[in-house]
Amino acid sequence: MPKTSYTGRHRPAAKPSRGRQFVVPVALLSSTVAGGLVIRDAGASALSPEAAAMKNVSNSVAGLGLAADPDAVAAAAANRSGARSSRDMARDAKTLIISATTSAEETAAQARAAAEKAAADKAAAAKAKAAAAAKAKAAARERAIAKAHRWVSPVSGYTLTSGFGFRWGKMHPAQDLACPTGSAVHALSSGTVVFAGWSNEGYGNMVKIRYWDGTVSWMAHNSRLLVSVGEEVSPGQLVAYSGSTGNSTGPHVHLEIHPDDGAAVAPRTWLAKRGVYL
Template structure:
């Protein structure tokens, strides 16, 4: 009986071990030990994920660094472009200012040249002499004798002229006498810029007054026959001074100033 009992016990032990093994596995699964035993596999998976995350982080870092570099490059290019634009604008302004300066200098030079030319023209015009009458001729010469003149001789020249003919100043000057002059009738005396004087007598009317400036060819009155006159004409005298008796040859005087008679 003892042997059989031992055999049953062994059989029961194997069965019990098998059952215990199954129960143990179930218990391990229930208590999480299986999960603990499986942890190395999960740990392997976690290591792979960590590597993936690391790679992704490295990629992101590279991409971020590239973006930063690209942004820096863009900013540098923008700064260089802005600097180039500013320099171009400054050069353009400088060129514009230089062009303006040159234009102003040219305009000033042209203006000064015109002003000089105008002054020269005015000077030439004021130094120009003309005949006291247009389209006339000398009817009585200088120095002609006769009882008609108080001095015994003609102190000027007479120009043929109908009453109302325009009488002109022979040159630029200032009026020193304008009015009735006795034997000269209505007369005008002009002091010219060179210090000489001219007289215009027997006029029917006057159009200037004492102190007035006149220019060559300017009308000073109309011819007539006032004063000691035998008929309409213009008595013209040239003088070295303001007073009677300082007369000089009117023809030589006018010719010396470029007037052809």
Template sequence: MASNQPAPEAPSPFRTDSLGTEDRTWEEWNPTEESIRPVRGRHRVAKQRGLARSSTVLGVGVIAAVGAGGMATAQSKPPVSISLPDSIADNLPDAKSLPGVGAFMSGDSDADQQTVASSPLTSAGITAAEAEQGTTDAGEALRARILQQAEQQQAGADAEARAAEETAAAEAAAAQAAKQQTVAEAEAVAKKKAAEEAAKKKAEAERLAKLAASYAVPTSSYYISSSFGQAGSMWSSGYHTGLDFAAPTGTPVKAVHSGTVKSAGYSGSYGYRTVLELEDGTEVWYCHQSSMDVTAGQKVTTGQTIGRVGATGNVTGAHLHLEIHTADGTGIDPMAWLRGKGLTI
């Protein structure tokens, strides 16, 4: 059975002068395996308790020095035992007297430990507004801010997408409206042009209708050289059967009214003669022409040129001999007939 021998005392960490007086100036002492022997028995157990308390105090000091982050790391690892001489351990302050350290001692209550553990390690990064809302965890506050920023960025992206869609829709609507306007303008131009053409055709038709219903003098640049019924030996019947319009050769001969050419050719003493039949059966004879511009069966309108003044047949000079015959073949006075149609002769 091993005897419980007293443990050798460790050398004093203070210097001693020649008179044996200790110099209390602190000198670092590094215990080694050679300088400290292992101690057995009850005395060793008592020493270990004191050293455990001392090591705890030093560990707490280190933890307090590194801050809240280091505290969390140190709490996750097992404590490291540090052996110190009794002369040093006796001079260290009581660990419980250190602010914020007593809760870490084994003799403290569980309630105090829970209070310290539940307190946030640090409040750095927490804004005043977040603190007013009761936020005490910096990590949760940072996470909340990150989520809020992400939501704001997503909301901004959604707003930009909606704005782009609205812009595209507005541009498409504007393009469609412009296209519709162009089509409408083209249709309006086409309708206007069609209306103008229709009005032009209508005006021409009205003009032709009016012209067809009107009457015209048979020639121009003329004078009356012989009248109807005038007596004389130069006419085989003893009197003049028509109305003579003396005019230069080549003067246009015109249709007095719309009708159909019944005949056109040379006719003895009448020379070149054109017979124009009107709708009511009345015949108009154009005699002594130098040339004819129409043929039998051709339809003509009022004022249309049908020949030229000449001196063909039995004549004494260039003139147009005009005769009017009713539907039954009776010859009547051309002067009275033309004047009855509103013409001035």
């Protein structure tokens, strides 16, 4: 039946007054009361709808025990539910953002930590390498020193003749090593040549070497000298060829040992203490 047929008593009854009920515009509500909340206020009759709405909102926010319309509450609850869902989504999004940010920060922190560890490892490796190099260098230096400080026999292929002591009523402060003329005469250790020349005291061609420990050796009656004063020599270095120059009865090396360039001592005993056994 068309609406135009409504007439007389069939006109729809006047809409029941909703009394002092007002619909509060959503825009006027704070987030805590969002969602078209309908609030009844017994004391709002004298106010314009807008003023009453403002009052109701104010009262509602203040929590002054207002009675709410059940339908409106349900609607509001539905709206709040929707709003909550939106908030949940927002919160979830925020959580994701925070999570992503945290993840990025963690990744950056991990990268920094990894870089720092790599740098530390590299530094430690370099330090270890330097330490190993220093240790190797120290060991090499020790070996070099040990090699430089070793003692050797002045000649090879000799016969011990006159020893250290009195001979024919006179002190013989040396060890004679008889050997063919031209035999190689060696420096006993590392040192410096302090005399190389003809002796007018019966030693013939003589070489004196001061070693690293201060000891001075004399090697006399040589046929030929191969070093000069001031020359540095190493253990076993060829310094002369043996002979029988000066006051000598036959080819031999006359060896004297003067610790600290002082009085001569028995060469065999002295050398034996240094691992050289004549």
